[in-house]
Amino acid sequence: MKLEFTLNGNAASWDGPPVTRLAAALRDDLGLTGTKIGCDAGDCGACTVLLDGRQVCSCLVAMGQVSGRSVETVEGLSADGEVVAALQQSFLDHGAAQCGICTPGMLMAAQELVRRNSKPTRTEVEDSLGGVLCRCTGYGKIVDAVMDVVASAPVTAPPAGEAVGARIVRVDGPAKVTGRDLFGADGIPGDALWIRVVRSPHARARFELGDLEPLRRRLAAVLTAADVPFNGYGIYPDIKDQPVLADGLVRYRGEAVVALVGERAEVMAICDDEVPIAWMPETPLFGVDAAMADDAPLVQADRPGNLLLKGGVKRGDMAAAFEGCAAVAEGTFETAFVEHAYIEPEAGWARRIGDRIEIHATTQTPYMDRDEIANLMRLKPEAVRIVPTACGGGFGGKLDLSVQPLIAVAAWTLGRPVALVYTRPESMAASTKRHPARVRARFGCDAHGKLLACDVTALFDTGAYASWGPTVANRVPVHAMGPYAIPNVRTWGEAFFTNGPPAGAFRGFGVPQAAIAHEAMLDELADRLGIDRLEFRHRNALRAGDTTATGQTLTHSAGLAQCLDALRPHWRKAHEEIAAFNATGGSRRRGIGIGCMWYGIGNTSMSNPSRMRVGLSPGGTLTLYSGALDIGQGSNTIMVQIAADAVGLPASQFALVTGDTDLTADAGKTSASRQTFVSGKAAEKAGQDLRQQILRLANAGPDAVLSLDGATLSVRDGAEVRTIDLATAGPLMGEGTFDPPTTPLDADGQGVPYATYAFAAQLAEVEVDTELGTVKVLRIVAAHDVGRAINPTLVEGQIQGGVAQGLGLALMEEYLPGRTENLHDYLIPTVGDIPEIECLLIEDREPLGPSGAKGIGEPALVPTAPAILGAVHHATGVRVHRVPLLPHRLHEGIVALKGKSQ
Amino acid sequence: MGDYLRPRGLEEALQALTRPFTVLAGGTDFYPARVGRSVTEDILDIAGIATLRGISETESGWRLGATTTWAELGEALLPPLFDGLKQAAREVGGRQIQNAGTIAGNICNASPAADGVPALLALDSEVELASRHGTRRIPLSAFITGVRKTELRPGELVVALHVLRPLNDARSAFLKLGARRYLVISIAMASVVVEVENGKVAAARIAVGACSPVAQRLPDLEQALTGARFDARLGERVAASHLAPLSPIDDVRGSAGYRSDVALVLLRRLLSKVAA
């Protein structure tokens, strides 16, 4: 049916079935991919547009209802001739867009408000944005951007040599606030075939495929395990245990079984029941107890006892030391499967070009994807080109392959572009999760509150496949004693296969789970000895000069004590305010808690080099070739800032080529908080290399000042100015590589697992409704030793976003296969759940890092849950042993405690 | 691909219903139930029927048109009798959902956690149903019969909800408990309408949602409040025994025992709130 309506102020017409969702029509038929789809169910708000001036989810509006009305999308926000509207500029200036996938929806929701009310209050802004989820920012900068539309003054570009430390606007920001940035589902060619994956409804089952011929006749292809040249993948070179398509056996609910390939409408119209699969369900193994049981069936045939890995760290004489402790605390803490819930579901497309396959998909790790696809397809790595799209959030979840193998296999065999976009339930069922952990901890100290001994055992549920399980099991023992100097340590980690979803990488690789345990122990010991909880931590904090449990002596940049010093005034003041509040009585009680953490930057005891290049073309284009993927955290901007100062030219003169494996060198994966430290160092070296070449050409000294004007490069050395004509000097290319120095860990976990560590301390103030069991976090103050903040706005963005995820981990997030597979049953924090988050940046320079920088991505999340749980204990006396602390669980704890005290 | 009808008049819509159609109003329950599937049913889109929309005052009370959205309700000028319903309207989803979702959609979808239902039960509202053969009215309490089950017959549409003008001055309030702020399915919610005469409760109507397959009125509590002084101590009259009509279950959002406990707390607070 042909429909007429107004689109961004212009007459528009559209033809198609009127029941088509407005979001789909905008994106697929009208070419406006600025409107994003995160769930197709009204839950995420990424698709928010204005309909007759009111915000609606365009995924819930039938095109039939649009007829004769006015639709406004992000593409229409700026007036003709305007680069960006004031609201968009405010988003840029405040750093309100990180990955940018929620940004169009946020902007449109905000637009409904600011059009009526240009100076809204915080509550009005929250009410207006309450229906749009953001997983990256923690909302603070978005709220500020909307409140200050009028006030915001454009941020100025820093001159040459002053980019590092400046709050420059993210280089990819304009594309994000205008809806021009292309994510995994945004650039799919019109002639692409589509895949729909048939997934297992069972957590554990054998199956047989029936006659697929009738389906094959209807479709372009029906792919099964037999169609994948090498049907196994996995993070580790020696563990390729996960099939692209299951082969007669499924090990978790949501595992891919059959891929239907054909015209989009055709594959979408086929229901799962039309695909002949005979299921023979078996009793699934859930949880580590079931996996460890003597008679437990195996999840992986070659893994006796369902054990993936075990290992630990031993130092001193832990058992003897406990004997001499004046106080000992112990407890067991459990966490759930947690979903990354990036707002962009996995998506991408592939095409075959001659004997090469080209993959355009959302990812965190182009080079690993390249090598893995080559392995799966039995091709040479050079035959695979990965062209990463913009990534709408990753948090570790897009380190594993998702759509890539199926689109590659299909495009390769069919010779046509093939696309796959996960639905939200599919994304949640198929993708990896945070490892559920059971952490048993015992900590002891002397009468003065000096920690003497700790014993931690962490059991992890790694789900059906190994994924990043070994990384978690290795990293946790190194961190499980917390950021404290403890002479006698035993830490141990074991990971078990179950029929849960594969647990993989998620911001912190198991360390957040362990931190819940060690911080609870510190609180208990402090309380027992009557020492202030902050001072107790200060007394035990690892400092430069201390030796860690792995035997590594920290020579520099161990700023935990400084973080605690920075928190102290806030801590003391809050204590007074809380005491005054609680003295008034009533069912609401407030509390304050503190969490500390340390985090090794980069891979654990493994080489993880980055290589970067900076080129200067004969035409005078200065380009950073960066394989470091920006998944919203801001590495595109940071690499440019670092490289600019290393070369000595302004950041604003840089062009950026990023991610494409044909055009950039391997800068490793965006994980382990490593990009600023490792790739940043490589960018610095590359910039320095280019500068050296220039200085040599100009025969100038190290302090010479460069300026670039078109193809003319001027080098001013003292009073002398030399010019280089780039057209004749030819292309120049600087290159830099950095691999952080580490050593392997021995059987007792002794060695140098990381070249440097980030440190942090956060405090949380909460209000508990003791009758309902609900927790409202009132305030977070986060002090982070980042070495050096290359871009403070981006660092704050990472902290605030990490805190928001930590809050979710503590209070609401629990993935239950088959039960919380969407964004209304699986809850992540909304704008109304996140308090104001104050960031205190501590810069204890790391000599190895670029300008002294370390990392911030994961450290931001780790201390939050412990701080919140400590605050809940302070408010109620309930020690929380299981997260998420859903209202009914806290209520139970409060009731039990009352029972005891009566 | 099925048919898609978007009539402008009610007659046309009712005539179409000689054969089965899926009714589409705000779409906020319709589309989420169809993620990743192509929609092939025949659709009757009632959102364009002007007479089904909006709130009007009648001789006996108020008529709330079926496709009145939560946002329209929240912004409408209405007496304090409707405060509870308006508070509920502002707690449905987020702004986008309030701008699209309709009151009839909420009751027809018949979710145990529908936020509009306790408030509309406390208003003692009646559902007006129309078909080619005429119209009928039934109390909302009789209209919703179970989880996702209603008295709607083939060929019928909900055209409006009716609220009678109370004999006395009336106040009302609503409270919702969810595990996060905004966009959250209720763990429990409650709504109350109190008629006040000479500083005393002349009549009270109270309903609790998400604690039974269908939200329930609490007649014993209503009885217990009648005649009580209308002041902040009203909440103290709530007793656990008043919750007998509820039958909460365990689910991902909360345990049954928890629901019983918090229903009590919500009711006490609700009554203090309405009397404040």
Ligand SMILES: Cc1cc2nc3c(=O)[nH]c(=O)nc-3n(C[C@H](O)[C@H](O)[C@H](O)COP(=O)(O)OP(=O)(O)OC[C@H]3O[C@@H](n4cnc5c(N)ncnc54)[C@H](O)[C@@H]3O)c2cc1C
């Ligand atoms: C993200 C999100 C959050 C939500 N949050 C809440 C919440 O907090 N609280 C809450 O209660 N609900 C919530 N909902 C559910 C939903 O928004 C409401 O139930 C809404 O009122 C439904 O109205 P609608 O017009 O959109 O219904 P539709 O989706 O159009 O229709 C719903 C059902 O009712 C039938 N129907 C609709 N109108 C009529 C009629 N006049 N006659 C006969 N049948 C009819 C339809 O056939 C369909 O079966 C939420 C939904 C989403 C997507």
Ligand code: FES
């Ligand atoms: S895509 Fe529409 S709300 Fe998520």
Ligand code: FES
């Ligand atoms: S910036 Fe909001 S989801 Fe990424």
